Amino acid sequence: MGNRTAEDWLAPLRERHLIPEGIRAAFVVGSVARGWHNPRSDYDIYVVSDSLYAAETSEAIPVPLEPSFVTVEVFYAQEKRWEVKYWSDSQIDQMLAKVSWDAYERGSIPGNALASIEELTLARLGHCLPLIGADWVEERRSQLGRTAFRSFAIARSLGAADTYVEDALGQMEAGDLESAVLSARQAFGHAVDALLEGEGEFGSHQPKWRANRFKAATPGVLTFDEYWAVETLQTYDNADPLPWIKMVLALCQDIAMRVDVS
Template sequence: MAEDYSDHLLALVEHDLLPSSYEAVFVAGSVVQGWGNTGSDIDIYVICDEAPSGVVSAHRVGLQPDAVAVSQLTTNDHKLDIEYWQDGQVDQLLDKVSWKEFYSSDVSGDRLSWPELRLLERVDHAVPLAGAGWLERRREQTRSTAIRSLMVSRALNYTTLFIEDAIGQLESGDVESAVLSARLAFGNVIDALLAGEGKYGQSGKWRARRFRAVEQDVISFEDYWAIETMQDFQPDEPAIWVRRVVTTCRQIARQVVV
């Protein structure tokens, strides 16, 4: 049975955190995906022209206006993190990840801020509290953008950079740094693989969850987890592990479709 989040909408009303006029309200994040724990926050998005007057904090974004108002509310059961986005900001964000932009500009994804990427990755699993039609329309629009390919390209770019770092550091005798670079390369190539299957995300803490949520035959969970947790790492011979991980990264990267 689906979780009922309607009490959170009432909580916003009771604490004057819901504007008098809005287009949609939805919840998203780890709790909605079934990944949360007792300490997890509930992430709420409100689409409106203007946040309530009492909201004074903000996240900076590369849009106009260049800020997203944010607020927090602690109820008896949960801590609510609330973001207030304008509909026009969402339009601009979708334009940023359009196929036209993907083919005509930098595709590294670094020009997308953390709040922007987080909204894009959460729209797909969000649960509406109000304005279900708005959310479904934006969900379909997001799926038709280049966000999947952009996130794959971004992760592959970082994979290449960290592989080059690991090799160069080994050659210069900086083995400890090479180990760290190899770990970063592996995390990014797995992110690229998962993004290619439509499961992209920014936080490494959910990588294993994202891995289990997709079906692919490039690498098994057991083999992934062995490298992620460095099960075969030998402190006396770190270079062997680095070279093995670099080889694995290259093998996976060749099978990822942008």
Template sequence: MQLDVGRILDTLRDRRLVPDTCQAAFLVGSAARGWGNKKSDLDIYLVSDDPWTEPEMVGVSVPLQPPVVQWHTFYADNRGRDLAYWLDTQVDQMLAKVSWGAFDQVTAASGDALAAREEIFLERVMTCMPLVGEDWVARRRAEIDASAFRSILVTRSLGKAELAVEDTVGQLEADDLTSAVLSARIALGHTVDALLEERGQFGSNIPKWRARRFLAAEPVTLTFAKYWELETMRDFNPDDPSKWINEVLTLCQDLSLKIEV
């Protein structure tokens, strides 16, 4: 899907949606990565020095100071545009949360190091398409790359995978096979997410792109063919679910020993 970056920026400026103190504006999400389609909305983040609001904006809560991000949606050229207005100081706060000094393995494993909206922001900076402020984006990417962000996400995904594996084993022992199947699927998803995050392919909060992320990551410890076979449950036998469950558990446990935090 080809995008006219200049037209996207011109549309924002024509509608007076770019703040005077804007340091960077960038396209994020599937469109920025070339994964979108003709019906995909365009998600755009704008980062400024000062708070900026308009009557049609909606405040969204974030665990930062100030504790809100302004959101604005409009349509142009038959596409929705979702704009999120962040402050540069909020970005500083998110980076402080993922510094090596703040890194705590227990907190990371519990998933409490970052809120989902913060995690999505940081991972999207790494794959965005700058409209304004290329230097700002390059600097922030370097800061994220040098931080504990990757380790935090890998630890979180491995922690969730371990819990799902434990659930699966317990359900198998109780002969609760339907629940064990669902728990095994959860364990597989989190384990694969950890594998991809290890290679810098973030975005596990939006699982619909897992296959795309896998192809981009090209991990050496698991082929896409094998992953897709298990993800789509191609060889699952309803009359013998334990076979598929145990195969998934074996893979999850094997991969967890090879993934580096």
């Protein structure tokens, strides 16, 4: 992030006494950490400590973990909105345990393994910018790589794609082509998410970044231009939607053929 040092990032937090005791790590996440930010982007920072930080000013967000919430502090500085989210070290352990190979092989339902906030948090470990505790971040990345997180994410996305394909087929059979077009678009989005997750590009709960994630992953199955042509309906013919719908559904299947879920 330009010439900004870790201390430059941490100074506004220190001034506001937002660095807790027992801190294990602090890291920048989101668009800034990926280099995808724009002049209106917020600054998002995660802080992990032994005990969950909570102050009177903290907002609590429920999570299916113990403790059953994470806390958030929001402030404005340097003409930016800063959002600092606090996790306990134990909560990170619990999320990693939810996506263990044991859990995967027991048949845990992929879409239910993690709440969106949990999946996004684990996904963000892969591309964060450590400010404190670089070793902690590296160890957690390594642990994540030994879990079935990738397989869970792929299976979830392919399952969602299958559901929309089924919807599109039914809508086509009923002659409801407008709905079928929308379902095909949804199916394609999830199929591409699976493809990107197969390449280690997670974060499919934020489809606004799909094009950027695609460019970062450069999957061999589709070129960016091929992907973008479908995403932006370049060959869609409103007078005859059926060929486009069938092409997209076949493409979803081609992607499923190529993405290894194991």
